[in-house]
Amino acid sequence: MGTTAGRVPEQAAEERRRGSFSSRRVFILAAIGSAVGLGNIWRFPYVAYENGGGAFLVPYLVALLTAGIPFLLLDYAIGHRHRGSAPLSFARLRRGTEGLGWWQVAICFVIAVYYAAVLAWALRYTFFSLDQAWGPDPEAFFFGEFLQAGDVAVTADVVPGVLVPLALVWLAVLVIMALGVQRGIGLTSLVFIPVLVLAFVALVVQALLLPGAGAGLDALFTPDWSALTSASVWAAAFGQIFFSLSVGFGIMITYASYVRRREDMVGSGLVVGFSNSGFELLAGIGVFAALGFMAQAGGVAVDEVASGGIGLAFIAFPTIISEAPAGALLGVLFFGSLVIAGITSLISVIEVVISAVRDKLETSRLTATLAVGVPVAVLSLVLFSTTSGIYVLDVVDHFVNQYGILVVALVSMLVVAWGLRALTGLGEHLNVHGRPRVGAGWRVLTSVVAPAGLAVVLVLALRDDLETPYEGYPTWLLAVFGWGMAVALPIVGFLLARLRWRAGTHLDGPPPGSDPAAPLHVTPTTELAPGSGHEGGRR
């Protein structure tokens, strides 16, 4: 547990009120847990395969180094310097930007509602793997017997096979959240992340030993250099990095606010960024080795079985598990990894909301957990344990990613960099204890390159969605759960920003005692001075 000995009184009181990570290691594992999620396992391999194979490495690394990590450091700087949830950090940055924080909170609320449903499916499939309950036709089983998906509509027909595991997921998540920042999020990450890595390494080893694995890796890594001339390939790389690193929608701001003030946030960010990408590579090797086996077993080419997302996890992998030697073990490792990776991401998403409610209303941890968690869980159960759950989930997931996360990330970056011109101060804050130091290069990447990359991704997505209705879904479904939801999120965010802060909340600049350059053992005359530490940088 964290100690407050030797810290300034304001900071110690704030840490007691908000909670904090006990060490840098716990923070890094929690941040990795947030970044490494379902997308690393089921999205990256297929995106890489579809966009040039081995050649995709070039735009992917460019996106990681020029946009992903710089943006991650920006989030860290905002949260660590202003020591608050996303709304409080933005309010302290400049009062008028608080709505951006609440927009991010609203996005996290929506993501939490549907993300848990996929975890519930993976939890159920972990046990299905033991006896390959899906039978000879995994696709028919998934959509028919398991989800009982009917016509595209919103129904109230409950599917008990989804309802029960979904309720269990929410129960586990709410217990973790109620335990607090260190005992809940921190300890969960401390245990789950090493277990996830071990489980996935075991899965990769097993997959590599399957016949046909080489053909799968060949399909994934053979470079198509002509892909590098395609704008959509570069956009795919920037999109993958942004979606995968959990940047731009409040998570990293919130987690950074729980880190001790004298901490190397730049070095920590590099570890988190490369861990995330390292895990994606591991996932790519495991997934495509298994797909190579599937192709060989079926006597077809790898491109005929390659898939991503729900199709990969709940249709392709069950097929592989049924045919592979020791398939039950492969299944438990794969779906168990999905559950673990998903849980650590889900708790980070829901923490954004809980943290914001606590900061705004001065409630206890338990009260905020119940006030946030119960409505989210009920909404999740009502919408996604029904026979229409998968259609709503698919639409909400697509639109909240493309027109929620991307837009709020772009707007936030432009406001911070160009509207508030806050990058210099934030960079100085990072440099107090951070190595390597960030300078003009970081400011250019954060203010020009990263927004430009995001804008291109956004424009291409918008063009596609305006040309063709997403997945051919009915207009009313896209209007309500897609476009309507995406437009409603910033409106809700800026309305929430009009609520008054709890009495005594420090706004307008970093809180007293947050200066990382200040000595740990301090005299009251310097540290209790009003406004001390507001500039954050080394003086």
Next chain:
Amino acid sequence: MSTSAIVMMVVAMLVMWGGLAVSVVNLLRQGAVEDRAEDA
């Protein structure tokens, strides 16, 4: 596997896992320097 696929796989491993190793070493060294400064 083709030669080009093997090369790209090795390059990817070196860059991503090597980058992770270097960043971990950088963080540990920085932490050690900070600790010595605190002790002094």
